[in-house]
Amino acid sequence: MEPALIITTLNSIAPLEQGAIAAFLDLCEEISIPRNEYLVRQGERTPYAYFLEEGVVRVFFNNEGNEYNKTFFVPGMFPTPITALISGEPSQLGFQALVASKLTRFSYQGFRALFKSHPCLESLMLRILELEWIKKERHDIRMVTNDATTNYLVFRKEYPGLENQIPQYHIASYLGITPIQLSRIRARLAKGQ
Amino acid sequence: MEPALIITTLNSIAPLEQGAIAAFLDLCEEISIPRNEYLVRQGERTPYAYFLEEGVVRVFFNNEGNEYNKTFFVPGMFPTPITALISGEPSQLGFQALVASKLTRFSYQGFRALFKSHPCLESLMLRILELEWIKKERHDIRMVTNDATTNYLVFRKEYPGLENQIPQYHIASYLGITPIQLSRIRARLAKGQ
DNA sequence: CCCATTCCTTAACATATGTTAATGCGCAGC
DNA sequence: GCTGCGCATTAACATATGTTAAGGAATGGG
Incomplete structure (x- = not known):
């Protein structure tokens, strides 16, 4: 695939070696998804991490018909069921495109398998989680306050x-x-x- | 210091080499803190990460006199201002001992400095953040639902x-x-x- | 031992938000 | 160009929760 927004984004998060970039790109594939379709359904397992190139995605929790939107994703963000990928459990959250969207996706296991030969990717992953943590904490504080x-x-x-x-x-x-x-x-x- | 609860906890999270453990323990110091004292005050910078050996700690946000408790920490947990340590900003959250408590603390910068010589510590950090992420997500879903x-x-x-x-x-x-x-x-x- | 402080409870009241329902707009398909 | 559906708005009403206030139990200090 051609290096799109995702590569410039990753490079701005943490410095990556050329070899790591190449190995990572091998895992990537671009997908298009129409309005209202699901990337991940609640209760479903998925092997993929996602990066949003174009469009809008929401992540939500559904409890007995009541839906709670946790957040919206816009281009440059990762609409990815982190917890499900890490834990191997079915996703408790649903991910849905709210407008026709383009995404890059890659196997999370495949990505982790690269950590041994490309430690900079592990540092990248740590950095991403750190940034997500900061974002979530600020968000939580705002919503409560x-x-x-x-x-x-x-x-x-x-x-x-x-x-x-x-x-x-x-x-x-x-x-x-x-x-x-x-x-x-x-x-x-x-x-x- | 003597290896207390923290070492068994870390080892159960991710496998650590002996050298890494020794280098890490060099950074650690044990502290006691009386009831109602603060580990970290809101608006304050701190260089330390904390691990709770005994006692109870709360983390809270204070907005114009209204306090919002985000969570409580019991022994085996990390009452640590992650966002503040990562971002270098003053902590938006306060950490307070609710009963007399014993903690292990260590310099977060010192800890990160060990990543180069002991990659297993970086993996440990990533694993801790992953587990915290999972815990927080489950918690958030419960509270909303x-x-x-x-x-x-x-x-x-x-x-x-x-x-x-x-x-x-x-x-x-x-x-x-x-x-x-x-x-x-x-x-x-x-x-x- | 007593007093003061802290904190939990209960009641009366105010208010914001949810619920139910009716109305109307706008877009899509026939 | 109708017609129907999805969605936003508005009103009337119900209700849960916050607010204010008062009283009382427990605790700790002098």
Whole structure:
């Protein structure tokens, strides 16, 4: 495959040797996925890690019909069931494309198998997890601290334009409120301005 | 220092060479901390990673006087400001001993400096982050999915005896409710049983 | 031993948010 | 160009939880 966004992204995270890059690219394949299709279904096993080149993906948890969106992925991010890949268990989370998307995917086991011959890839993996950890912690603190209105405004800043590409009930679920409540918030904001 | 709980814990996470263990132990020092003292204050920098040998520690976020307990640590866990250590920024989280506690601490930079000569320590670090990630994800899913009553019951199972060692407002904050609400839940449970 | 502090409980009240339901807009398929 | 479906909005209502306040048990210090 041709080195797309993923290579520049990985290189900006940690320095990689040429040999490691080549070996890694051998594992990669590009896939396209239509709107509303699933990368990973809840309860399903998958061998793949994913990198989003174009589009939007959501990750969510479904409990008795109620869905909770954990976060949205935009290009440059990794919509990957880390826990499932690490633990070997079926994924507790579902991953769904919200618009037609292009992704790079690669076998996680294959990737780990490269660590012995290319230690820089293990350092890369550690660095990625570190960065994800930081991101998640900041996110968690924000969500707990702010009220829904503030988090809605943050969402709009963090994902410019996304608001108009996906149904509002996905945003509401992400904010931890009902679509009705989000509608009330939007009405209040429109009036207050 | 004498190899205490931390060594058996680390060995159970990932296999370590003798040389690596010795080099690591050189970095370690044991500390005791009285009840209600802070390991790390919010807004403070710290060079240390911590491992809890005995006692209880909470990690919390404070926003304009409102405190949000993220989790509790019991022996065998790492009450460590990972994000602060990785990013070099002041810690957004506070770490406080809720009962008199014993910990092992070590310089995080010193630890990372060992990665070059002891790659197994880097693998260990990666493994620890992986396990923490899994734990956090399961925790997050539970907290979102369940109501406060269920989460309270889970808390009692997950931290046996802890309920009687710490004030209930810390538990309420952990559950995301007010102490009054927790009191109502407890009253209902006592009656319903 | 007593007092003060801390913290849990209970009640009365206020309020934000969920629930149910009806309305209407806009897009897609026929 | 209709027609139907999916989705957002709005209103009326129900309810859970926060707020304020008061009282009482337990604990620790003088």
